[in-house]
Amino acid sequence: MASSDEEKPVEEFVSDGRYRNKQRCLVLCLRGATARYRHLLEDIRTLMPHHKKESKLDAGKTGVARAVNDIAQIRSCNSVLFLECRKHQDAYMWIGRVGENAGPSARFHLTNVHTMDELRLTGNCMKGSRPLLTFDESFGRLNHLKPLKELFVDVFGTPRGHPASKPFIDRVMAFCYVDNKIWVRNYQILEKQPENAMEAHLAKKESGQEESTSLVEIGPRFVLDPIRIFRGSFGGQTLYQNPNFVSPNDVRAMEYKRKNNSYMHRKDSQKRRKTRDEELVIPEDPLANVFR
Amino acid sequence: MAKKNKKSKQSSTNKKKQPKEAVVEEKVTLEAIAAMSDSDDEDVPESQWNAKAKGLASAIKSGKFDDLLKQMKESANDDDDGDEMEEATLDSSSAEDEEVEEEVEEVEEEEEVEEPKASKSAKKSPQKASDDNEEEVEDKDEEEVDDDEKEEGDQREEEDSDEESSEEEDKVGNAKIKQLRANNVKNSKALSVVTAELVAAHAKLPWAERLDIIPETPLPFGEHGDADANPLDVHDDLKREVAFYKMALEGVNEARKQCKKANVPFSRPEDFFAEMVKTDDHMAKVKDRLIFENKKMEAVAQRKTNREQKLRAKESHANKLAEKSRRKKEHFQQVEEWATSVAKNRGSALQDDADDMYLNRGGPSKKRQNADRKFGHGGKRGRFKQNDPASKNDFSGYNPRGNFPGGMKRTANNKGGADRQGKRARDASRSRRT
Numbered sequence: 001m002a003s004s005d006e007e008k009p010v011e012e013f014v015s016d017g018r019y020r021n022k023q024r025c026l027v028l029c030l031r032g033a034t035a036r037y038r039h040l041l042e043d044i045r046t047l048m049p050h051h052k053k054e055s056k057l058d059a060g061k062t063g064v065a066r067a068v069n070d071i072a073q074i075r076s077c078n079s080v081l082f083l084e085c086r087k088h089q090d091a092y093m094w095i096g097r098v099g100e101n102a103g104p105s106a107r108f109h110l111t112n113v114h115t116m117d118e119l120r121l122t123g124n125c126m127k128g129s130r131p132l133l134t135f136d137e138s139f140g141r142l143n144h145l146k147p148l149k150e151l152f153v154d155v156f157g158t159p160r161g162h163p164a165s166k167p168f169i170d171r172v173m174a175f176c177y178v179d180n181k182i183w184v185r186n187y188q189i190l191e192k193q194p195e196n197a198m199e200a201h202l203a204k205k206e207s208g209q210e211e212s213t214s215l216v217e218i219g220p221r222f223v224l225d226p227i228r229i230f231r232g233s234f235g236g237q238t239l240y241q242n243p244n245f246v247s248p249n250d251v252r253a254m255e256y257k258r259k260n261n262s263y264m265h266r267k268d269s270q271k272r273r274k275t276r277d278e279e280l281v282i283p284e285d286p287l288a289n290v291f292r
Numbered sequence: 293m294a295k296k297n298k299k300s301k302q303s304s305t306n307k308k309k310q311p312k313e314a315v316v317e318e319k320v321t322l323e324a325i326a327a328m329s330d331s332d333d334e335d336v337p338e339s340q341w342n343a344k345a346k347g348l349a350s351a352i353k354s355g356k357f358d359d360l361l362k363q364m365k366e367s368a369n370d371d372d373d374g375d376e377m378e379e380a381t382l383d384s385s386s387a388e389d390e391e392v393e394e395e396v397e398e399v400e401e402e403e404e405v406e407e408p409k410a411s412k413s414a415k416k417s418p419q420k421a422s423d424d425n426e427e428e429v430e431d432k433d434e435e436e437v438d439d440d441e442k443e444e445g446d447q448r449e450e451e452d453s454d455e456e457s458s459e460e461e462d463k464v465g466n467a468k469i470k471q472l473r474a475n476n477v478k479n480s481k482a483l484s485v486v487t488a489e490l491v492a493a494h495a496k497l498p499w500a501e502r503l504d505i506i507p508e509t510p511l512p513f514g515e516h517g518d519a520d521a522n523p524l525d526v527h528d529d530l531k532r533e534v535a536f537y538k539m540a541l542e543g544v545n546e547a548r549k550q551c552k553k554a555n556v557p558f559s560r561p562e563d564f565f566a567e568m569v570k571t572d573d574h575m576a577k578v579k580d581r582l583i584f585e586n587k588k589m590e591a592v593a594q595r596k597t598n599r600e601q602k603l604r605a606k607e608s609h610a611n612k613l614a615e616k617s618r619r620k621k622e623h624f625q626q627v628e629e630w631a632t633s634v635a636k637n638r639g640s641a642l643q644d645d646a647d648d649m650y651l652n653r654g655g656p657s658k659k660r661q662n663a664d665r666k667f668g669h670g671g672k673r674g675r676f677k678q679n680d681p682a683s684k685n686d687f688s689g690y691n692p693r694g695n696f697p698g699g700m701k702r703t704a705n706n707k708g709g710a711d712r713q714g715k716r717a718r719d720a721s722r723s724r725r726t
Binding site (some may be wrong): 122129147174176189215237 | 483510542
């Protein structure tokens with residue numbers, strides 16, 4: 001694989017609006033994903049014209065990592081977005097680079113998913129339009145977010161000139177790092193052209209541009225809680241592990257334990273009170289009968 | 293795992309040379325790296341490098357790793373061979389990630405096969421180890437002490453609130469978090485190397501291919517909240533979404549300028565029709581829902597105003613009645629006052645019949661009053677003889693013996709009989725009298 005690359009002379013990357021940056025992203029999920037997550041994946045596919053679809057993965061004995069890497073190689077993808085759903089409730093999203101320049105890859109806990117089908121989200125955009133990717137300021141500041149930003153650019157950014165993409169930009173994806181989690185939002189860019197010269201002048205005076213821009217949310221929206229960043233694809237050296245991450249299993253276990261504890265505490269305190277009452281001896285008051 | 297051994301060997305040999313060079317130069321050049329690295333692996337001519345290696349080389353040339361050197365000098369903890377650390381991390385990881393560990397091994401096996409990668413990593417490794425060992429150790433110690441203090445503080449706080457039984461678990465959890473933090477610090481160098489690689493790969497692409505934007509304004513959460521006001525609460529949905537919206541909008545405005553510069557068409561012309569992400573059916577549903585919600589809100593508002601109006605009308609009516617009665621009362625009071633004042637002026641003896649008539653003071657004469665009492669006065673005629681449901685079954689006024697003084701009287705010896713004697717007895721007594 002690598003040898004073929006070495007023989008070619010290096011040529012400068014030309015960006016002329018044609019399809020040069022051949023990013024292909026494998027989008028698939030593990031078998032057993034629930035409806036909500038399947039819908040989310042479907043939404044992601046509609047938004048990413050550079051995706052490659054693959055049926056639900058049943059890894060079997062080979063292991064998930066090997067299987068995904070193999071599929072990616074067969075489909076000649078260089079990035080992958082993989083969703084695994086555990087216990088029909090917890091979803092984990094893998095995002096990574098595969099193939100020749102494999103790695104890094106990152107694993108996230110996926111929460112707060114709202115798909116595009118929800119009727120509250122009123123925005124709409126062209127199918128296959130290239131998104132602007134806005135990152136919160138912390139993506140340039142925090143070390144573990146920097147590689148994630150590059151991964152997001154690879155996975156969610158539509159390559160320029162992709163045959164299925166549209167030449168204009170009408171949506172923006174926002175990645176915000178808040179509360180140690182990455183919140184992902186997808187907005188439509190609505191531009192209101194000024195109706196007359198007066199309006200245009202006023203708008204230009206106010207905001208520096210003639211069009212007044214507003215955003216409308218399209219969906220899907222979800223929150224990614226980073227768990228680990230690996231050096232390879234689906235494995236390798238751990239580059240970063242989120243110390244604040246609490247696995248949903250632990251959360252549930254704690255909850256069960258708390259409930260269990262509450263019963264034990266109640267019983268215990270009942271017993272203690274009883275023994276206390278029994279053992280309690282009221283001292284005799286010598287003056288009790290004085291005024292009788 | 294042959295690669296690992298090689299690497300560690302290299303780094304151990306390199307350690308002695310590097311510090312001086314790093315101090316003097318403060319810059320990473322390809323030559324320096326070549327000089328630093330072992331002569332074990334034969335130098336591959338530049339034309340045979342793979343794309344990744346080339347990217348790396350160009351990045352090195354452009355000085356991307358220079359600040360890495362500085363950073364490393366500053367950074368507290370370094371690992372000489374990151375791979376051992378990796379194993380440590382994995383051992384400490386939770387049971388949930390067992391699967392991942394398996395995957396790790398798999399991938400490493402794959403890596404061994406790839407020769408060019410090994411040569412590349414050989415180039416990388418010298419940079420990793422370019423730090424003073426002593427410095428490292430000292431800094432490490434300091435940090436650990438700091439961590440300990442922090443954690444103790446945390447534990448103290450938790451002890452106050454938590455149950456005794458959960459204390460041990462907390463300790464275990466804290467220890468785990470501490471270890472993870474330490475591992476992260478150790479792995480930070482590898483992280484920055486990988487990041488630099490990625491960035492270098494992307495730096496080749498012009499901005500128009502990537503379209504990524506980082507607006508300058510930080511999100512108003514946490515430490516970035518307004519200086520005077522308290523920072524925004526993440527769990528306040530509305531404010532959070534507004535913050536995201538603002539960030540995205542700022543990004544869009546910035547991107548528009550860059551697009552103009554890069555000659556990327558931005559806004560869609562009116563006559564450009566394209567398939568949309570959401571179908572017309574879907575959008576119709578969205579619209580229906582919006583309309584429905586609007587209607588619902590209007591209906592609720594209407595109901596609210598109606599209720600309010602009703603209440604207000606009731607109140608105003610009550611006010612009107614109260615006002616009327618008040619005025620009436622006032623009027624009569626005034627008349628009364630006037631009457632008393634007049635009476636005082638004239639004296640009681642000089643009262644006039646006309647006055648009486650006007651003022652109704654004396655009322656009807658005694659005769660009239662008596663007549664009224666006897667025959668009744670006013671009211672509907674004749675109706676008083678009619679029964680009503682209550683009086684229909686009321687026989688309290690009925691006396692079968694007659695309800696008049698001469699009726700049959702009940703006496704002790706004459707039970708039920710009348711006082712009047714029978715006809716024969718009366719005749720006999722009459723004859724006796726004559």
